[in-house]
Amino acid sequence: MRKLKKSVFENLADGFKWKIETGILLEGDKLPSCRELAMEKGINPNTVQRAYTELEESGYIYTVPKKGVYVCGRKQSGAVRLAKERLEEIKDAGLSKEEAVKILNEVYGGNND
């Protein structure tokens, strides 16, 4: 299912997911506190908190009480997630598997027929 516009907390959460998946944020990296992030972006702290809760529940980050929020470690690669998402869209749009593979080969180059 596609999602074009997202709510504020989803955008925030997705931003962190992407950074963690692509390795921009590494295991053990400290995230800004809820307050710091709210202040930086001008977003309600409750909304930031909700994004953090969502990230924690899906295992991207963990909270050390009174110390801060840390990255859990690399999850599924961002590229894999992106590829899945895009391919699902393409499939929905009606492209057949054969055609898709053809395009894939063109994009990656080489001669694997």
Added chain:
Amino acid sequence: MIEIKNLCKSFGDKKVFDGANITVGDASICGLIGINGAGKSTLLRIIGGVIKPDGGKVTVDGEEVFENERIKSRLFFLADDPYYDTGVTGLKLKELYKTFYPFDDSVFDSYINTFSLDLKKPIRNFSKGMKRQLFVAVALACGPEYLFLDESFDGLDPLARLEFKRGLIALQEKGSTIIIASHSLRELEDICDSFVLIDDSKVKVSGKIEEALDNIFKLQMAFEQDIKPEDLPVRFIRAEKVGRIITAVAKGDKQQVMQKLESLNPVILEEIPMDFEDMFIEEVRKEGYLK
């Protein structure tokens, strides 16, 4: 806590409020939305003690606001087009507010520096945006427990808006409650945790923004057979059909609705995401404002 029970207010023959109920909890930032003329400014004036309600109860921390000096010293109402005497400079304006509110000079000065405003110049020479910056600085420096803002984002540049939002968050952290009436729903979505939508002299929807967004959703679907939206097993608040594609808005349990529709083997069934603005349009559209 702000509690409004069964608020009624008429101006001549025009009923602005007819039994509105609103509760805004402590330390929250609440967005007040509604179409032009819905009564946002009137509501802020009523909670700010400027207008006396005709009926119902308007209380802040359990006390009625109108003509109540004690409660009013804890709240601050910033009008849409704030007043200043002709010839008054920023410094004189500061003096005025200082005589009524606990004024934090350091907060004020820091905003004045950020916005680089000249306090020695008469305010009438300021641009519209600069006036707003000045008044926002005044409001934040007064650090009220209750802050009521009428369209205070308007005319501010993106940087000033960010500063403003930061200021509001800082105020909220100190336990203040803020109500902002605005049409900049994107800004509200960022800064607010709750909202109140006024429509038709009443409160149409209110609550947490995220929950309200979870509760309303828009779907696009098409089926093998040509089905009219009315014949679907789901009650939509609005549906339209173009060719075989049905676009519909529903409220309630998304999972349940999706399950029901999936069982009909749709060719397409997808959710079209809605943000705060979309929600606003859908909520108000039902009432026939937009056709």
Added chain:
Amino acid sequence: MKKYFIYELKKSSFTIACLSVILTLLYLVILLSTEAGRLGINAYTTYLAVPAYSGAVLAFAVPFRQLDYKMKKRSADLFFSLPLSHSKIIAVKFLTGLIIVFAPYTLSYWLGAFAMMIKTSLPINAVFYIPHFFITLLPLYIVYAVSSFAFTRAGKASDGVLFSAFWMIAPMLAVAVLGSLIKGKPYTDIEGVTYLYDPYFHPEYYSVFSPLSYFTSLFAELISADGYFMDTSSITIANMIVGFALTALMGAGASAGLFIAEKNARFENIEQISDSLFGYKTALPYLTVCLTALCHFAFFLAVFVAVGAFLLTAVYRRTLKIGNKQAIIYAASLTAGIILALICAYVL
């Protein structure tokens, strides 16, 4: 409240200083540019009248500056949301305004008086300056209070100015009409002079400004050391006393009314049509009837009254389509006025 009063005073200090300078200069310029010796007694009247009348102008106009915060939604948004009750705000504004009137008046009065004493060679009973000064404060206050009350009855400032002007002359008009009705009974005074016009009624003593003017004339005579009141008949004195009592009552009523009405002041009336009983509702028929009746000596003047009354109605309703109700009131007042004028001219 005290803090706010100090703020208002500080904010008005520049205005007070400016007005003081202007009033003093005005007094001195008039004083130095005329030759008191030649003008004799009348000079004192003129010189005393300068501060008195400039004071009256201030007393009439300062309320417009002080109280117009109630006449605009923008300023009411501020003042009604401040943590101070409506009554306290108006009290501060009213008191500050009083100082804006009295401070420049006092200063110009005494500077002028000293200049006068130095300049002129006429005999002077300087001690009478003191009672004159204090006595004029009262009629000045009355003008200020009546103007304040009348002004704030309006929904917007321009209406308010008209209301103030109306109440300044309202009693005078009634007395003039009354005098016209009773004329025709020729009256012969003690000295054998016969008056065709009724001598009991002197409308000129019944405007709210009048006490200031006749107190000033009376004291001019005292100060100029003549020691007697020039041709002041007992009838004139009676008129003065009744006139003063009337304006004093108006002043007291206006002062009380201003604060009582403030309890019911509502934001929603601001900038709306001025529907107060103390405004057009009373002023329009009253003015129409009185002015038409006074046209008894030259009926064609009634045309001007008719046109003026119509225009004022249009100003009141803020449209030229004045509506049935207003049209009836308009026609009825004009008719009543014409009947009174006919009675004045032919019956009595």
